[in-house]
Amino acid sequence: MPVRVQREDFDAGAEIARLRADDPRVGAVASFIGVARDRNDGARVASMTLEHYPGMTERALEDIVAQAKRRWDVIEILVIHRVGELKPLDQIVLVVVTGSHRGDAFAACEFVMDYLKTEAPFWKKESTPDGTRWVDARDSDDAARDRWNERDMPR
Amino acid sequence: MKVKVLYFARLREAVGRDREEVELPSGVATVAALRDWLVARGDPWASAFGEIRRIRAAVDQQMATDEAALTDGAEVAFFPPVTGG
Numbered sequence: 001m002p003v004r005v006q007r008e009d010f011d012a013g014a015e016i017a018r019l020r021a022d023d024p025r026v027g028a029v030a031s032f033i034g035v036a037r038d039r040n041d042g043a044r045v046a047s048m049t050l051e052h053y054p055g056m057t058e059r060a061l062e063d064i065v066a067q068a069k070r071r072w073d074v075i076e077i078l079v080i081h082r083v084g085e086l087k088p089l090d091q092i093v094l095v096v097v098t099g100s101h102r103g104d105a106f107a108a109c110e111f112v113m114d115y116l117k118t119e120a121p122f123w124k125k126e127s128t129p130d131g132t133r134w135v136d137a138r139d140s141d142d143a144a145r146d147r148w149n150e151r152d153m154p155r
Numbered sequence: 156m157k158v159k160v161l162y163f164a165r166l167r168e169a170v171g172r173d174r175e176e177v178e179l180p181s182g183v184a185t186v187a188a189l190r191d192w193l194v195a196r197g198d199p200w201a202s203a204f205g206e207i208r209r210i211r212a213a214v215d216q217q218m219a220t221d222e223a224a225l226t227d228g229a230e231v232a233f234f235p236p237v238t239g240g
Contacts, residue, residue: 034240050239051163051164052239053161053163053213053216053232053234055216056213056216056217056232059216059217060218081239081240092239092240093239093240113240116239116240117237117238117239117240118236118237119218119237120237120239120240121163121213121232121234121237121239122237122238122239122240123163123164123165123234123235123237123238123239124238124239125164134164134165134235134238135238136236136238137209137235137236137237137238
């Protein structure tokens with residue numbers, strides 16, 4: 001399954017090995033791992049809770065993967081996103097893209113993350129010394145997504 | 156027409172529930188009209204929708220604009236901008 005939303009941690013090495021197993025067309029593997037920090041917006045973060053919209057979240061991620069596959073010449077794309085309570089140092093999200101060449105693999109990986117940040121229904125609530133707070137969306141994330149619309153479609 | 160309304164994250168807390176089924180009067184047939192109708196019911200909807208900026212909507216689990224049409228039995232979700240990743 002190219003998209004998984006789960007409470008459990010993931011093993012990036014094992015996931016990459018599985019994604020490219022027995023496929024000699026693969027010449028490039030690009031991956032991104034998002035990790036929980038211990039600080040955000042000037043406050044210490046002891047833990048965070050990730051909420052999602054079961055059903056829609058998976059559909060949104062599948063749609064993003066499908067868009068990336070239409071746009072770039074890649075072979076497989078895997079997205080794993082965790083939900084529930086996470087602590088600093090914990091892994092949050094994994095994106096892996098396999099392709100024949102690095103250019104399209106890198107671009108597709110970054111595209112998936114930029115769209116995930118702005119289009120996939122997840123919400124973070126942080127626990128800080130002053131209490132809990134919902135994380136605000138960043139304008140810079142919208143800008144990161146929008147720059148893909150300004151680029152020429154490859155091929 | 157009857158629709159299921161879902162609330163998430165900060166909006167869920169402000170409204171004090173994560174879902175409700177509502178029977179809509181005729182004439183309330185878009186996302187924007189539903190939001191206005193909820194707000195017109197008073198608090199907690201009025202204060203919740205008033206306090207939280209840039210609330211987004213989804214109809215049947217697809218991102219939807221204010222103009223999106225509602226049908227009987229639709230699942231309509233309201234939520235703040237997303238912050239995953």
